[in-house]
Amino acid sequence: MDLGLTEMQEMLKNGARDFLENECPEQLVRDMEEDDAGYSSALWQKMAEQGWQGLLIPEEHGGAGFDFLDLCVLLEEFGRALVPGPFMSTVLGGAVPLIEIGSDEQKAEFLPKIASGDVIFTLALTEPSARFDDEGVQCEASVNGNDVTFNGVKLFVPDANVADYIIVAGRSEKGITLGIVATDQDGVDITQLQTIARDKQAEVKLNNAQGQLLGVEGAGWEALGPVIHRYTVGECAYMVGLAQMDFEISVDYAKERVQFGRPIGSFQAIQHKCADMVTDVDGSRFIMYKAAWAISTGQSEDETQMSVNMAKAWCSDATRRVVAHGQQIHGGIGFTKDYKIQLYFRRQKRAELSFGDADYHRELVAQQLGI
Amino acid sequence: MDWQDSQEQAQFRTEVAEFIQTRLPDRYRSGEENNDETQTTGWQADRKSNDASAKESAITWADALAEKGWIAPHWPKEYGGAGLSVMEQFIYNQEMAKADAPPVGGMGVSLLGPTMIVHGSEEQKAEHLPKILSGEVAWAQGYSEPSSGSDLASLQTRATRDGDDFVINGQKIWTSGAQYADWLFALVRTDPEAPKHRGISFLVMDITTPGLTVRPIVDMGWQEPFNETFFEDVRVSTSNIIGEENRGWYVGMTLLDFERSGISGAIEYERTIKELLKYVNAESEDDTRVRDDFESVRHQIADRYLEVNVLFNFAFRIVSMQNSGMVPNYEASVNKMFGSETHQRLARTGTKVFGLYSNLWSEDSEYSPMRSSFTRDYVRSVPHTIFSGSSEIQRNVIATRGLGLPRG
Numbered sequence: 078m079d080l081g082l083t084e085m086q087e088m089l090k091n092g093a094r095d096f097l098e099n100e101c102p103e104q105l106v107r108d109m110e111e112d113d114a115g116y117s118s119a120l121w122q123k124m125a126e127q128g129w130q131g132l133l134i135p136e137e138h139g140g141a142g143f144d145f146l147d148l149c150v151l152l153e154e155f156g157r158a159l160v161p162g163p164f165m166s167t168v169l170g171g172a173v174p175l176i177e178i179g180s181d182e183q184k185a186e187f188l189p190k191i192a193s194g195d196v197i198f199t200l201a202l203t204e205p206s207a208r209f210d211d212e213g214v215q216c217e218a219s220v221n222g223n224d225v226t227f228n229g230v231k232l233f234v235p236d237a238n239v240a241d242y243i244i245v246a247g248r249s250e251k252g253i254t255l256g257i258v259a260t261d262q263d264g265v266d267i268t269q270l271q272t273i274a275r276d277k278q279a280e281v282k283l284n285n286a287q288g289q290l291l292g293v294e295g296a297g298w299e300a301l302g303p304v305i306h307r308y309t310v311g312e313c314a315y316m317v318g319l320a321q322m323d324f325e326i327s328v329d330y331a332k333e334r335v336q337f338g339r340p341i342g343s344f345q346a347i348q349h350k351c352a353d354m355v356t357d358v359d360g361s362r363f364i365m366y367k368a369a370w371a372i373s374t375g376q377s378e379d380e381t382q383m384s385v386n387m388a389k390a391w392c393s394d395a396t397r398r399v400v401a402h403g404q405q406i407h408g409g410i411g412f413t414k415d416y417k418i419q420l421y422f423r424r425q426k427r428a429e430l431s432f433g434d435a436d437y438h439r440e441l442v443a444q445q446l447g448i
Numbered sequence: 449m450d451w452q453d454s455q456e457q458a459q460f461r462t463e464v465a466e467f468i469q470t471r472l473p474d475r476y477r478s479g480e481e482n483n484d485e486t487q488t489t490g491w492q493a494d495r496k497s498n499d500a501s502a503k504e505s506a507i508t509w510a511d512a513l514a515e516k517g518w519i520a521p522h523w524p525k526e527y528g529g530a531g532l533s534v535m536e537q538f539i540y541n542q543e544m545a546k547a548d549a550p551p552v553g554g555m556g557v558s559l560l561g562p563t564m565i566v567h568g569s570e571e572q573k574a575e576h577l578p579k580i581l582s583g584e585v586a587w588a589q590g591y592s593e594p595s596s597g598s599d600l601a602s603l604q605t606r607a608t609r610d611g612d613d614f615v616i617n618g619q620k621i622w623t624s625g626a627q628y629a630d631w632l633f634a635l636v637r638t639d640p641e642a643p644k645h646r647g648i649s650f651l652v653m654d655i656t657t658p659g660l661t662v663r664p665i666v667d668m669g670w671q672e673p674f675n676e677t678f679f680e681d682v683r684v685s686t687s688n689i690i691g692e693e694n695r696g697w698y699v700g701m702t703l704l705d706f707e708r709s710g711i712s713g714a715i716e717y718e719r720t721i722k723e724l725l726k727y728v729n730a731e732s733e734d735d736t737r738v739r740d741d742f743e744s745v746r747h748q749i750a751d752r753y754l755e756v757n758v759l760f761n762f763a764f765r766i767v768s769m770q771n772s773g774m775v776p777n778y779e780a781s782v783n784k785m786f787g788s789e790t791h792q793r794l795a796r797t798g799t800k801v802f803g804l805y806s807n808l809w810s811e812d813s814e815y816s817p818m819r820s821s822f823t824r825d826y827v828r829s830v831p832h833t834i835f836s837g838s839s840e841i842q843r844n845v846i847a848t849r850g851l852g853l854p855r856g
């Protein structure tokens with residue numbers, strides 16, 4: 078047993094941190110809140126040169142062939158830097174399902190382009206019902222050979238505004254069915270939503286949208302299992318990095334801000350908030366990595382499922398406690414748009430809600446405990 | 449990151465587990481009738497028990513562990529320990545906790561011995577260490593006083609030099625197990641003029657020394673885990689000082705280089721929650737004791753399960769750090785604080801599950817769910833956020849020593 082990072086992971090982490098400090102400063106994060114695309118294509122290309130979009134992609138398809146836990150090390154840094162843009166949707170929503178169930182032709186067609194930063198993917202899972210289970214998928218799918226036609230509405234689809242392809246979950250007479258849908262067709266109508274994190278999520282209306290079948294008709298929900306696991310844990314990693322940074326900023330502020338003739342960090346009411354923040358951040362980190370480890374090392378289905386649910390249940394609540402303390406410690410300045418701490422607060426909520434909040438996952442934990 | 453044993457670790461784990469499986473006396477096996485009671489009174493009390501079979505069990509178990517050097521697995525071999533690495537100690541502690549096997553030797557093994565090994569003279573080590581290992585001498589810790597708890601360095605018990613002796617006057621309180629102990633290690637004030645941390649010495653003494661009185665205190669669970677200890681002109685040779693005179697604070701606070709993950713707490717709480725789940729899930733239709741009418745209760749149980757998993761990771765992190773040569777700083781405080789608070793939440797959740805039946809304290813009433821263990825734990829977990837540094841003190845330490853916030 079060893080809860081430290083390997084040398085290689087340390088390198089990945091430090092390299093990412095240095096890179097993102099230079100290439101993804103606060104100003105870029107703010108600019109992208111107001112930008113229509115919501116990401117910088119220059120940064121996107123530089124990230125591809127770092128090999129990040131292809132981190133999980135096998136070498137024969139132009140990637141680096143790292144494992145999922147390594148990706149989480151990177152995503153923690155993304156959370157820290159609040160990297161805007163379609164990275165998670167492309168890698169977790171696009172590359173992962175392709176790796177898991179794509180045909181050889183689909184892998185050869187798309188994976189090298191993802192790795193090189195030439196295409197953007199996303200995953201359209203949720204609908205207006207806002208459910209994360211299979212019942213939530215009601216969009217119609219009809220299959221004809223290798224082709225699939227979709228009709229319905231997908232909601233809260235991340236980064237659909239810039240995606241070249243959307244992996245759509247629909248329902249045919251045989252059950253849940255996945256397809257790869259190009260966005261440059263008339264049958265795909267994308268409307269951006271205004272969100273708390275000013276990230277880009279969309280309503281995607283599919284009106285006889287044409288796509289290629291991904292995996293087997295009717296076996297889509299089983300195929301989505303590993304994708305949902307990875308995306309969920311990826312969101313946890315992002316939250317861990319985000320919360321770590323919120324906590325660091327808050328502790329620094331508590332050391333500098335003087336009231337009643339002394340730093341507010343010398344007041345116990347503030348100190349104890351800081352102590353609880355580090356406990357929550359550290360607790361989140363390890364429970365997240367435990368789930369990432371279970372996935373990467375192929376622990377049993379039951380153990381993996383449980384550890385993913387535990388991670389998302391814990392990280393969703395714990396990081397919310399962290400960013401709430403972060404706001405409180407900052408007093409009035411924290412409520413201003415100009416000051417940075419609010420950037421973390423708003424993004425925490427997005428990640429908390431993504432793939433189910435703590436209540437949702439806690440319920441799944443309770444079910445697995447048999448109660 | 450890796451949550452699994454290496455091959456060597458797995459091998460050592462098997463060795464420990466098999467040893468416990470074959471050698472642990474029946475009295476200490478989980479599921480045995482009297483296990484709850486032996487847990488609270490412990491090995492130290494059994495050793496002095498009037499009950500011949502209790503005494504016999506205590507001795508048999510100590511002898512078995514002694515064969516392996518496992519009474520004090522963390523002590524160096526030259527002093528009769530097993531010289532285990534930090535990771536091996538961790539595995540040893542894990543397996544002992546899993547089997548609910550009582551550690552032997554009490555505070556002599558865990559606190560006094562390691563302190564003496566670092567600060568004691570060769571004569572002191574030769575006199576005391578073997579008796580700790582043979583189980584001949586049990587120790588108690590006299591630090592706290594009525595007016596000096598969290599602010600321990602303000603302690604007032606006075607030791608005045610008189611020729612080759614110290615003469616001690618004053619009072620200690622909360623001295624755990626002193627009624628079963630043979631020797632006491634204490635912090636006493638030897639220089640009242642010096643700044644408070646610099647006038648304290650670390651003294652050891654026979655608990656039967658004239659003038660020394662131990663009086664048990666009854667706790668809120670109606671047991672007697674601790675005592676008041678009074679000193680009236682207690683004469684102790686100056687050779688009983690450990691380390692230098694007036695340096696006792698630093699001797700007492702020595703960061704000892706042994707496994708500090710506190711893994712046994714996590715294991716105990718995991719066992720508790722699994723037993724609760726087993727009970728709740730096996731409950732028959734007409735068992736009205738389990739309240740399953742509220743969603744919130746189910747979610748509370750799930751939350752406790754989560755917290756125990758978080759706690760495991762905190763413990764794993766500490767031993768991982770130590771294993772790669774790092775010294776845990778605030779991480780140990782996080783562990784202590786989170787562990788004790790999880791313990792209390794777990795007990796509270798248990799009492800929620802059983803609703804009105806959580807009134808029951810008796811272990812053997814036909815009405816008692818799970819032998820009233822949650823109700824009992826609800827009371828018994830109360831001091832866990834107080835002793836060994838209260839939760840407030842831990843948060844202070846995390847904030848100041850860990851995060852570098854200015855002291856108040």
Ligand SMILES: Cc1cc2nc3c(=O)[nH]c(=O)nc-3n(C[C@H](O)[C@H](O)[C@H](O)COP(=O)(O)OP(=O)(O)OC[C@H]3O[C@@H](n4cnc5c(N)ncnc54)[C@H](O)[C@@H]3O)c2cc1C
Pocket residue numbers: 345588589590591592594596597598599621622623624625673674831834835836837838839840841844
């Ligand atoms: C079951 C049990 C066994 C024990 N065994 C032993 C033993 O064997 N040997 C021994 O020497 N002692 C022992 N103790 C004593 C224990 O170490 C003390 O109880 C502990 O140090 C707290 O001191 P106190 O009880 O005087 O509380 P106080 O220090 O008076 O604390 C009261 C409250 O004030 C808070 N507080 C105090 N200072 C601060 C601060 N700076 N900031 C914020 N809050 C603060 C505390 O957190 C607590 O909530 C034992 C105690 C218990 C309960």
